[in-house]
Amino acid sequence: MKTVERSSLKELYTHGNLNENLSVPVLVEKILSRNEGVLTSTGSVCATTGKYTGRSPKDKFIVKDEVCEKYIDWGAVNQSIDEETFEKLYKKVISYLTEKEELFQFKGFAGADKKYRLPIQVINEYAWHNLFARQLFITPTNEELKTHQAEFTVVSAPTFKADPKVDNTNSEAFVIVSFKKRIILIGGTEYAGEIKKSIFSVMNYLLPQRDVLSMHCSANVGQEGDVALFFGLSGTGKTTLSADPYRKLIGDDEHAWSPNGVFNIEGGCYAKCINLSAEKEPQIFNAIRFGSVLENVVLHEDSRIADYDDTSLTENTRAAYPLENIDNIVTPSVAGHPNTIIFLTADASGTLPPISKLTKEQAMYHFLSGYTSKLAGTERGVTEPQATFSACFGSPFLPLAPATYAEMLGEKIDLYNANVFLVNTGWTGGSYGVGNRMKLSYTRAMIHSALEGELNTAETTKDEIFGLEIPIHVPGVPDDVLVPINTWEDQKAYEATAKSLAVKFHENFKKFTKASDDIKQAGPIYKG
Template sequence: MVMEIQNPNPLSVTSEIETLAKTVYFQLDANTLVEQTLTRKLGEVSDTGALCIQTGKFTGRSPKDKFIVKDDFTRDTIDWGEVNIPISTATFERLLEKMSLHIKDKEVWVRHCYAGADPNFQMNVTVINTSPWANLFCHHLFLRPSQTDLKSYLQEWVILQVPEFLADPETDGTRQENFTVVDFTKKMILIGGSAYTGEMKKGIFSVLNFLLPHVHKVLPMHCSANEGLDGDLALFFGLSGTGKTTLSADANRKLIGDDEHGWAENVVFNFEGGCYAKCIDLSAQKEPQIFAAIKHPTILENVCFYSNTNEVDYANASLTENTRAAYPIYHIDNAKEISIGEIPKNIFFLTCDAFGVLPPISKLTTGQAMYHFLSGYTAKVAGTEVGINEPQSTFSACFGRVFLPAHPTKYAELLGKKLEAHPEVNVWLVNTGWTAGAYGTGKRISLRYTRAMVEAALNGKLTGQTYQTHPTFGVLIPQACPNVPTEVLNPRSTWQDKIAYDLQAQKLAHLFVKNFEQYKDAASAAIKNASPKTSTVSI
């Protein structure tokens, strides 16, 4: 049933929006939001029942157009620079006024929701959208309060998303027409010029990344999490393309969450109520759980159909490589009903090393864990020119640098304190990239072997193994692993030319050291001592 109200509870929306909007649709159910999207011809339905929409010009986040209001509260607490770009209070207020006037006599959709599955750390979030499908996205991705919860709901943070409003860079202080502006004092996020829904999700993640460590000493984490039958929790960190979703999706383990979590003193909890999965090249064979989750009322963003059908062509990247599926977490059959777990038993840092240097699995000390957490390394193939096979290193601190308002070392040190307080936690570095050579000459590590190594770590079958220290990176390489050939475990043994491997290892080590220069002055001695050993080498 559609609830149309001209004057909703003043705690649910700002008074200006409440007064100016033609109609306010408040807390609509998913079925109604799908119906409204179709009625307004803003989307189509796939053969599996998913709602397919297009986000227009922007099919991904625009980090260079995200700003934080610099005021007395944030002046000395935000790590200002290329990631956290300051903007004035006056600019924020001008944009808010213009956006409010822009929606005069228009429809808006309002939703109360929250972030943080642990009641001790929940943050109420009210979203105001100008399309029903954007509000449906918030229904899926944020946590959904019960009817009882709504009766006592108090507005805390507000997201105002108006993609149709375009800023004037000359007068509005933005870089271009699109923008995301976070104001920690007013507890508001303004999003204009972009309909990409991920801006809302990651906007709140950035807010939590700032508030949770400062207020509660909770470590916010850009990772997935699952839980074994005995309640043993595993965390999977990794940048795009490293296998985070693939390896954390395990039919034998309960899904806690797929992207954002907090580690409090005694628990790990999901920030979200859903999943936002990349679905380029998706298939039932490769990702059966995600494939099965794409049903009514899942949202599919920027996908294409096979000609003259409503069957999705997941291999079609003509609109974007960043095709996405947004669905509530209960679409995953083995998702845990209350997405909270105990202290993790195993942590996996996933990297796709196209240099062919890092071991397929290795164990890290606490210092090494902080170092690799700060580094956030993966690699990708450079360019598309014929004959160019040289890999490019990619570093993103804490596996999510663009979402960190504070200096990255603050998060690394907080991780270190967690690990020191819980020495039973195992931290593993897992290379899902190349072996027997770099990209172009070597081969991709078998997913079957990677799964076997992760399973062995989860089941404690690597605990009693003998380990060998990597001469350059100092990580501990197990000498044996069930269902994995011994020669696969040590990357140097897979290279035919051992000298070439040593040179490649030094090349990668130098890249790590060069990247770490930006953190060296603020890093602790334990982190610095975990740096790889470098020697003079032509790179």
């Protein structure tokens, strides 16, 4: 991809005080001197994001032009905006930023495999957003920086608020991608996650064109070189479960599967830290140190010790840190082809089995379904778990039709003979509000057995409603926990709730009209 000259960006390049690729210590000094955040007891920076404490999907747009019009899966997820509207707003934002006393620029890469990486740059109004970008993307070497030519640019102006009546946005906030100009324009929101996810969306558009499957998943590798992928939406446990002291971390959220194997798209981790503790998640807890960024975490006033149990600002508290802060990582973040694929769901109904082994057809069904319960705080306006179906476990970030990614995954499962499991990290013993969240120790034990191959030939029992094959025994997990109905006091209530969820699966899957009959029939047995 060739770099296109962008006349408006020249105004930012010639800004009298554009800070390029500042070191972590200098950025931290800038953040503190500009009162953008405070230092915590572990040396990390803590910032708050105002009313936007999660992504704002209704404020995300793609510019409809001749470059991308015929490829994008237009609709509620990929909302269109016309070129003229974008151009006017773009110029407003550029003009607004040129009046700022100083700006911050990060040049780096998305994609750890040099053959497929995308050179990017992020230009920020806030120093703490620039530190976030530096820690989340891949930092170039000094030699790479000398020849770096950005092929995509993020322009972030959080204090610029759009006027919906004039700018044709849905609110004061906006995230707009122009594939023609190779610009991502962000304004009106201080939530740093928009920077990370907008680049991911771009990679989800570009990589499939190069026969590379982009995936919303975490990944790690065992001592024998066996690779595991963990798919799931935010809050399902991707970051937590991939941070395994016995396996090396490839990455926690965004990966790609090329003909060479798997590689991380990012250079850092963006972990939810609600109820974080050194006992339950030591790798993540210990990674939050100097250079890390905490978002919306409440601190004790005098000690500046983080209170990860405090949800007064949001349940979507976050920590951003570089991969190097994890002791057990793969460097560079590339590995071979996956042996095991795990679909994670946080089922608030409490009726899906904690683990089940999927046939290839079931794998395709559940990948296209992408069921989970959207957890509080991940998106603006979500205050308690809501059942949701997000195709490919990442619909908000997929510019192309879900079938594009699903077909690529199916081909790779066949080609590399990967085993696929559905793991419920949600509720057991009842629905949300009645039952309890699945114990992390149980989930870890089940995943360990899956990764070790112990469940490939294990004896199973078929769930009569969902048609899933449930292992009868998993070391370290009580047998009753494995079969959801056994954990409910009211078994009639269980059946009614499970059947209700099964019907939701079928209703959602009706939109996948081109799916084969084998895949359609791989869903829940109960059809209503």
